[in-house]
Amino acid sequence: MRLLVADKMNLSALEELRILGIEVIYRPELTRDTLAAALDGISILVVRSTEVTGAALSTAKHLNLIVRAGAGVNTIDVAAASARGIYVANCPGKNAIAVAELAMGLILALDRKVVDATTDLRAGRWEKSKYSSGGGLFGRRLGIAGLGAVGRELLDRARAFGLTPHAWSRSLTPTRAAKMDVGFSKTLEELAAKSDILSIHLPLTAHTRGVVSRRVLEALPDGAILVNTSRFEVLDYVALAELVPRKNLRVGLDVLPGEPDEGKGTIDPSLFEQGLVYGTPHIGASTEQAQLAIALETARIVRSFLTEEDVPNVVNIAAASPARFAVVIRMMDKVGVLANCLAVLKRHNINVEEVSNTVFEGALATCTKLRVSGRPSDACVKEIQAFDEVLHVDVIGLPNLA
Ligand SMILES: NC(=O)c1ccc[n+]([C@@H]2O[C@H](COP(=O)([O-])OP(=O)(O)OC[C@H]3O[C@@H](n4cnc5c(N)ncnc54)[C@H](O)[C@@H]3O)[C@@H](O)[C@H]2O)c1
Numbered sequence: 001m002r003l004l005v006a007d008k009m010n011l012s013a014l015e016e017l018r019i020l021g022i023e024v025i026y027r028p029e030l031t032r033d034t035l036a037a038a039l040d041g042i043s044i045l046v047v048r049s050t051e052v053t054g055a056a057l058s059t060a061k062h063l064n065l066i067v068r069a070g071a072g073v074n075t076i077d078v079a080a081a082s083a084r085g086i087y088v089a090n091c092p093g094k095n096a097i098a099v100a101e102l103a104m105g106l107i108l109a110l111d112r113k114v115v116d117a118t119t120d121l122r123a124g125r126w127e128k129s130k131y132s133s134g135g136g137l138f139g140r141r142l143g144i145a146g147l148g149a150v151g152r153e154l155l156d157r158a159r160a161f162g163l164t165p166h167a168w169s170r171s172l173t174p175t176r177a178a179k180m181d182v183g184f185s186k187t188l189e190e191l192a193a194k195s196d197i198l199s200i201h202l203p204l205t206a207h208t209r210g211v212v213s214r215r216v217l218e219a220l221p222d223g224a225i226l227v228n229t230s231r232f233e234v235l236d237y238v239a240l241a242e243l244v245p246r247k248n249l250r251v252g253l254d255v256l257p258g259e260p261d262e263g264k265g266t267i268d269p270s271l272f273e274q275g276l277v278y279g280t281p282h283i284g285a286s287t288e289q290a291q292l293a294i295a296l297e298t299a300r301i302v303r304s305f306l307t308e309e310d311v312p313n314v315v316n317i318a319a320a321s322p323a324r325f326a327v328v329i330r331m332m333d334k335v336g337v338l339a340n341c342l343a344v345l346k347r348h349n350i351n352v353e354e355v356s357n358t359v360f361e362g363a364l365a366t367c368t369k370l371r372v373s374g375r376p377s378d379a380c381v382k383e384i385q386a387f388d389e390v391l392h393v394d395v396i397g398l399p400n401l402a
């Protein structure tokens with residue numbers, strides 16, 4: 001079985017997969033446009049930022065599993081993968097500390113204008129009075145948009161700096177916020193209005209695209225610090241470019257429109273000329289520690305896929321299958337018995353949605369649970385029961401969880 005790593009990655013943790021008969025192919029130079037041609041004969045694909053399009057997936061006949069060696073899965077056409085029965089898994093939380101550290105670094109750098117001061121020093125200019133006006137962080141209000149893995153790591157670090165945290169997040173309630181000792185905001189606009197510093201940690205989804213809108217940016221106090229280390233698409237960069245000088249915003253960005261698909265390239269620098277705007281080239285996850293944690297998690301996912309029933313961190317399994325009934329069949333552990341039962345269900349036009357099979361000690365008998373779409377008729381059940389090797393058949397109605 002062949003595993004393709006289509007991004008720069010720490011490979012040490014993947015070495016052990018060779019014991020399981022996996023051939024690891026390392027092609028960090030692959031891009032969105034060259035990936036499709038490289039997928040021939042590949043069963044497992046590991047990517048960081050390389051985009052996986054529906055078009056690439058349509059030619060990937062052997063592909064069973066895509067591992068996003070990171071948090072966000074927005075770079076993968078998950079719907080296209082689901083339509084072809086391909087697992088998509090990610091590594092949630094494994095790079096969260098690294099991103100929170102960068103967010104904190106950008107906040108500190110913006111408050112003290114560290115980048116500008118360094119630029120002056122590099123040019124031999126000593127400008128002590130120019131850089132002696134940092135506001136200080138202690139007691140300032142920090143707004144966290146998206147209180148997931150990164151947001152929570154930032155929260156821990158923010159407390160150490162004496163910041164007062166507030167948050168807005170999908171499943172955050174006033175009770176939960178109170179338990180976490182975090183101020184609660186009902187809307188993102190409300191959070192922005194009470195943020196001396198606003199840090200964005202939302203995933204890119206249909207609901208969050210453009211959510212940090214002009215209105216939200218307008219709601220920020222003048223002179224506020226805004227940090228985005230999540231995805232550029234969640235933030236209105238056009239409005240931001242206008243509002244930075246007007247509201248004296250101080251901005252730290254790790255994610256930008258037009259990020260090159262490869263490790264090296266060019267970008268429109270105009271936003272960085274609007275005022276105090278600092279940036280990094282999407283390196284939030286790029287610490288040695290985080291990349292090792294990501295590689296270990298990737299190896300764990302692949303190992304589970306190969307040797308266990310459940311695959312960890314899969315993001316595209318149906319929350320509830322269309323199954324409405326379970327057919328529980330105890331049978332002898334012999335060749336063809338299950339196939340015979342399935343043939344009967346097929347003849348009665350019953351679609352099998354999920355299957356599990358348990359073998360008992362001694363390997364004489366098994367219990368097979370088939371989750372099916374329609375109720376099998378009495379005639380169908382009788383036919384299954386009639387096989388000599390079938391010990392018992394039950395039909396159970398399932399709760400409608402859809
Ligand atoms: N710069 C980088 O290198 C880097 C690294 C890791 C993650 N990221 C980005 O940061 C994002 C956040 O990472 P994470 O690990 O904290 O993810 P996460 O899934 O743990 O947290 C996301 C949080 O956002 C909340 N959320 C989701 N949809 C929402 C909505 N519609 N409205 C309000 N809240 C919503 C979730 O409830 C969750 O609390 C990732 O999805 C990824 O895009 C960037």
Ligand SMILES: O=C(O)CC[C@@H](O)C(=O)O
Nearest residue numbers: 048049070071072095285
């Ligand atoms: O791997 C990277 O360089 C970026 C990963 C990051 O965007 C993520 O979503 O985890």
